Amino acid sequence: MTRRMVRTSLRRPGYAAALIHRLSGIALALFLPMHFIALGTALQGADRFESFLGLTQNGFVRTGEWGLVCALAVHMALGLRVLAIEWLRYREPTARVVSGCLATAFAVGLLFLLSGA
Amino acid sequence: MTARVDHAAVGPGATGALRVRVRRGETVAEFVVPRRANQTVLDVVTEIQRDQDPTLAYRFACRVGMCGSCGMTVNGRPRWTCRTRVATVAPDGELLLEPLRNLPVVKDLAVDMEPFFEKWRRAHGFFEPGENPPDDFVAVAPDSPARQEVDAGIECIACGVCYAACDLVTWNPDYLGPAALNRAWTLVNDVRDRDRDGRLAAVAGDAGCHSCHSHMSCTEHCPKGLSPTFAIAGLKRETGKAALRRFWRRG
Numbered sequence: 001m002t003r004r005m006v007r008t009s010l011r012r013p014g015y016a017a018a019l020i021h022r023l024s025g026i027a028l029a030l031f032l033p034m035h036f037i038a039l040g041t042a043l044q045g046a047d048r049f050e051s052f053l054g055l056t057q058n059g060f061v062r063t064g065e066w067g068l069v070c071a072l073a074v075h076m077a078l079g080l081r082v083l084a085i086e087w088l089r090y091r092e093p094t095a096r097v098v099s100g101c102l103a104t105a106f107a108v109g110l111l112f113l114l115s116g117a
Numbered sequence: 118m119t120a121r122v123d124h125a126a127v128g129p130g131a132t133g134a135l136r137v138r139v140r141r142g143e144t145v146a147e148f149v150v151p152r153r154a155n156q157t158v159l160d161v162v163t164e165i166q167r168d169q170d171p172t173l174a175y176r177f178a179c180r181v182g183m184c185g186s187c188g189m190t191v192n193g194r195p196r197w198t199c200r201t202r203v204a205t206v207a208p209d210g211e212l213l214l215e216p217l218r219n220l221p222v223v224k225d226l227a228v229d230m231e232p233f234f235e236k237w238r239r240a241h242g243f244f245e246p247g248e249n250p251p252d253d254f255v256a257v258a259p260d261s262p263a264r265q266e267v268d269a270g271i272e273c274i275a276c277g278v279c280y281a282a283c284d285l286v287t288w289n290p291d292y293l294g295p296a297a298l299n300r301a302w303t304l305v306n307d308v309r310d311r312d313r314d315g316r317l318a319a320v321a322g323d324a325g326c327h328s329c330h331s332h333m334s335c336t337e338h339c340p341k342g343l344s345p346t347f348a349i350a351g352l353k354r355e356t357g358k359a360a361l362r363r364f365w366r367r368g
Contacts, residue, residue, distance in 0.1 A: 014333030014346075015284065085331055086350045094333045 013098040020102075021078040024071040031068055069112045074105035130154075133210060135203065137161060139173065140215040141225045146170070152210065158198035159187050161212065162226065174224035182340070185276030189226050190215040195281040197340040217281035219290075233277050236293045241319045242300035247311030255309045266306040270299045270348045272341050279335035279345055291324035295335035295345030298326050302348035305355055317352070317359050326352035 042049040055061065078101050084090040131151030139146050139162075148165050159177055166173045177187040182200040189198050191206050192213050203212070220228035237243070257264050279295040280286055286294050293301075301320050304310050320326045326349045335345040 012332065012334060012337065014331060014337070018330045018332055082331055085347070086353050089347070089350070091344065091347055094337070 013095045017078050017081065017094075017098045017101065020074060021082075024075040024078075027068065027071045028075060066109055066112060070105050070109040073108035074102065077101035077104045135161060135207065135210050135212060137165065137212045137214065139165070139225065140213075141173075142222070145213075146173075152203065156203045158189070158191055158196070158201045158203060158206065158212065158214070161203060162189075162198065162214065173226075175226040183274060185274035188217050188228075188276045188278050188281065190217060190281065195278040195338055197276050197278060200340060217277050219281050219283065219286045219294075220277065228277070230277060232290075233275070233280050233294070233296065236297040237275075237300055239319060240293045240297040240301040240325075241312055241316040242297050242304065244304060244307065245310055245312035245315075250309075257308060263306040263308060266351065267303045270303045270343055270345070273299055273343060274341060276340065278338050278340055282334040282338040284332055284334060285328055285330060289324060289328060292328050293320065293325055295329075295349065298329075298352055299343065299345040299348040302351050305352065314359070317356050320352050321356040321360070326356060329353075 038049075038052055041052040056065070078098075081092070081097055081101055085092060130153050132154065133152040135150045135152045137148045137150050139148065148169055150161050150164050150169075153160070159180065162173070162175050163177075166175065175187070175189070177199060178184040179186075180199045182197060185197070187198045188195060190196075191198065191201060192211075194206075195217055196206070206212070214226060216222045216226050216228045220230065220233060223229050273296060275296060277296070279299075283292070283295055285292045298320060301316055305313055305316055310316075329346065329349045331346055331350075333346050336343075336347070339345065
């Protein structure tokens with residue numbers, strides 16, 4: 001029988017916060033090159049830029065946009081949490097603070113949807 | 118559900134039976150132990166060793182939460198077993214006992230604490246009085262900010278529970294770990310200590326305080342209610358300031 005790995009911290013709020021922070025950071029890093037490509041087309045004239053923006057009207061890209069907004073919001077909220085712990089000596093109640101960060105991110109995502117973007 | 122108990126078999130004073138599984142190397146041994154009022158997990162292990170299997174290896178000394186030697190993994194969570202009541206952790210009458218994570222197993226439930234204490238040494242977790250320590254006592258105001266930082270972390274009993282709970286130690290075996298860094302933080306705030314810069318340099322490396330991801334596992338599991346995460350955050354601040362000072366002087 002192989003030794004079972006005892007994992008104590010899975011599903012703990014602090015672990016979830018660190019995992020989501022990393023994954024949202026990777027998602028944003030992957031998005032950046034596409035963002036620069038979009039900006040690059042603007043340098044080649046308004047027509048090229050408009051035709052590129054036309055590609056963003058399909059549902060898949062719009063869902064991705066919403067995901068990016070959520071990723072940006074959750075990355076910022078969880079980043080502020082880490083900064084508060086490390087530089088402002090904030091002794092956080094972890095579960096409540098992490099829940100607040102996630103709720104803020106989803107609220108921002110909801111506002112994005114409601115704004116009709 | 119608590120298993121039906123044969124009182125004649127399990128002895129007087131029992132109110133039920135506990136099904137206890139104990140990891141012994143690559144296998145798991147099963148025992149049935151009488152359930153008693155106010156029984157601790159350490160009582161259960163001791164009862165197994167005395168009445169059922171004298172070859173079972175585990176470690177304890179004080180039985181009152183002072184020595185820090187009885188740490189084990191109880192139902193998947195690292196705990197001090199002498200102050201952990203069975204009623205709290207095994208409401209359904211089942212216990213799975215394993216050695217602490219992140220430390221080499223000597224035998225059964227006893228782990229080798231040497232890597233843990235070696236990291237205390239690497240983090241300069243010892244008081245350094247300097248070459249000419251003062252003859253008289255140093256007056257330290259109890260309400261001074263430095264003393265209050267020390268107070269917040271000084272009650273560590275070196276049980277290794279935080280070290281076993283830490284994911285970073287699992288991922289990077291060189292990582293100094295919460296207990297050693299917490300000790301370093303109490304010494305960084307000790308006004309009598311003369312090794313502040315050396316200690317900050319010791320904890321600033323790749324396996325030092327900056328590796329902490331603030332998972333908070335150490336803080337959540339510490340049986341003494343300490344918060345090594347916040348001590349490590351203090352070290353991050355002080356090592357950051359020390360780096361800025363060095364940069365400023367060089368410029």
